[in-house]
Amino acid sequence: MNSPASTTNADNCFHRNGDATVGNCRDLTSHFLELARLSALPEAVEDDGEESPTELNTINSSGGFLVVSPDKLSVKYTSVNLHGHDVGVVQANKPAPFKRLVYYFEIYVKDAGAKGQVAIGFTKENFRMRRQPGWEANSCGYHGDDGLLYRGQGKGEAFGPTYTTGDTVGGGINYASQEFFFTKNGAVVGTVTKDIKGLLYPTVAVHSQNEEVYVNFGQKKFAFELKDYEAVERNKQQMAIEKISIPTNMSYGLIRSYLLHYGYEDTLNAFDLATKSTVPPIYLAQENGVDEHDVSYSLNDRKILRQLIRKGEIDTALAKLREGYPQIVQDDKSVICFLLHCQKFIELVRVGALEEAVKYGRLELAKFLGVTGFQDIVQDCVALLAYEHPQESSLGYLLEDSRRELVADAVNAAVLSTNPNKSSHYLHSRLERLMRQLTACCLERRSLNGNQGEAFRLHQVLNNSYKNAKADL
Incomplete structure (x- = not known):
């Protein structure tokens, strides 16, 4: 099958366009030229532009009842708590990032302090700064004096233990499960549904004389093992x-169509033999006139062309195409000639035939x-000559097997496109089209949730599955 790098590049192409129809890169020319260009770039990571909280907001706080330290990370209650509204509340300087x-x-x-009325939670930007988090609508707070959780009203609900001097308490938002969670001394106390929309600010409250807390926004190691928690959630x-x-017959059918599409004839024959020898045998039904005949077109030729390109025998592949x-x-x-000529040049550099490469x-x-769209790739190829050890250079990606796979995929698609009875799906197999649809659905679902949580990245899911499968062996 295609190498992980090749799959990642196709996935990156999809995510950068951000749209299922654009991600399909309908045109053969633009599709593989774009993949050739993307292979030079590191794995795509969503640049959300979010800033994390770093300190307490000394401007928007109930300053009459508390003092914030000069480093803006400690807060102390300085009043005598004569009234219920004499709460010392302070938010973080920025909302909790949500992507x-x-x-x-x-x-x-x-x-x-005197009563231990410390609280931790999340509030909206316009929260009334003389109320404990959780006492007002659109806020949530875990309170130290009674261990109750407050969510938008003055009456709390049973939640966890109380906490006092020497305790470390944490508050978090799990965007995958849409839950708040709170911790005490490194252990999760409990979770509750996050039913508040929009941006939320980490919030701390003190409410009796001499109460003092230090806030950690990540500038120091947490008592709670956040990385372990994230790993469990991803699992x-x-x-x-x-x-x-x-x-079973559906999954086998998808795999078979993939092998057909990319010309893996030998693997396909072994796969067919394996499905017939299972007990009971697996019968692959033809669904709605599936395009198997189309992707069987020139199967042996496509197999040979792929093998030649994967071995670096570009001249022989060109001769067979001609x-x-x-x-x-x-x-x-x-584009096909361009990719093949580039690969021929790369193969000469690979074996050290530099004069012949020149x-x-x-x-x-x-x-x-001088042709628009080609120049940057040509320059990268030629720049390989400048390095004594090109494999170790920033252009070393050109010498990886994934580059050969990319060229082989382009030639495979080009051959499929010559089928006079071809369908409109010679660029991608049924399996890949299904995966693209899955990605589009996940992105749409995330957008409906205000784009909260991590972006869906198909190659990460596939790599995790692969790692889990290896661990089970």
Whole structure:
């Protein structure tokens, strides 16, 4: 099958466009040229532009009842608590970031004061700053004096233990499960549904004389093992995915269509033999006139072409194309010709035939320098000559097997496109189209939830499945 790097590049192409139809890269030319360009870039990571809280907000706080330290990370109650509204409340300087799996912060109770009415929670920006978190609508708070959880009203609900001087308490948001969770001294106390929409601010309250807490926004190691918690949550997601039941004949059919599509004839024959030898045998039904005949087109030729390219025998592959599919290479400035010529140059560099590479570059690559869309890739290829050990350079990706796979995929699609009875799906197999639809649905679901939580990345799910499968062996 395609290498993980090749799969990742296709996945990156999809995510950068952010749209299922654009992600399909309908046109053969633009699709593989874009993949060739993306392979030079590191794995795509969502740049959400979010800033995390770093300190307490001394401007928007009930300053008459508390004092915030100069470093803006400690708060002390300085009043005598004559009234219920004499609460010392302070929010973080920024809202909790939400384009991630989990957000979390902690407080350390330096002094529980006269009554230990310390609270930790989350509030909206316009929260009334003389009320405990949880006492007002659109807020949630875990209180130290009674261990109750308050959610939008003055009456609390049983939740966890009380906490006092010397305790470390944390508050977090699990965006995957849409829950608040709270911890005490490194252990989860409990969770509750997050029913508040919009941006939320980490919030701390003190409410009796001499109460003092230190706030940790991540500038120091948490008492709670956040990384372990995140790993458990990701594993829950993975297990939920793996519990989804797919009929055996359907999953086998998808795999078979994938092998057909990419020309893995030998693997396909072994796969067919294996399905027939199972007890009971697996019968693959033809569903709604599935396009198996289309993707069987020139199967043996496509297998041979892929094998040649994977071995680096580009001249032989070009000769076979000229003989059997001249329409693919008749335009010597087409994308397919470009990718093959680039790969030939790369193979010469790989074996150290630098003088021959220079001659070949002047003969075949130079003509692409003035063509829009090709120049940057040509420059990267030629720049390999500048390195004594090109595999170890920033351009080493050009010498990886995934590059050969990319060129082989492009040639495979080009051959499929010559089928006079072809469908419109010669770029992607049924399995890949299904995966793209899955990705589009997950992105849409996330958008309906205000884009909260991590973006769905298909290759991460596949890699996790692969790692879990290896661990089970």
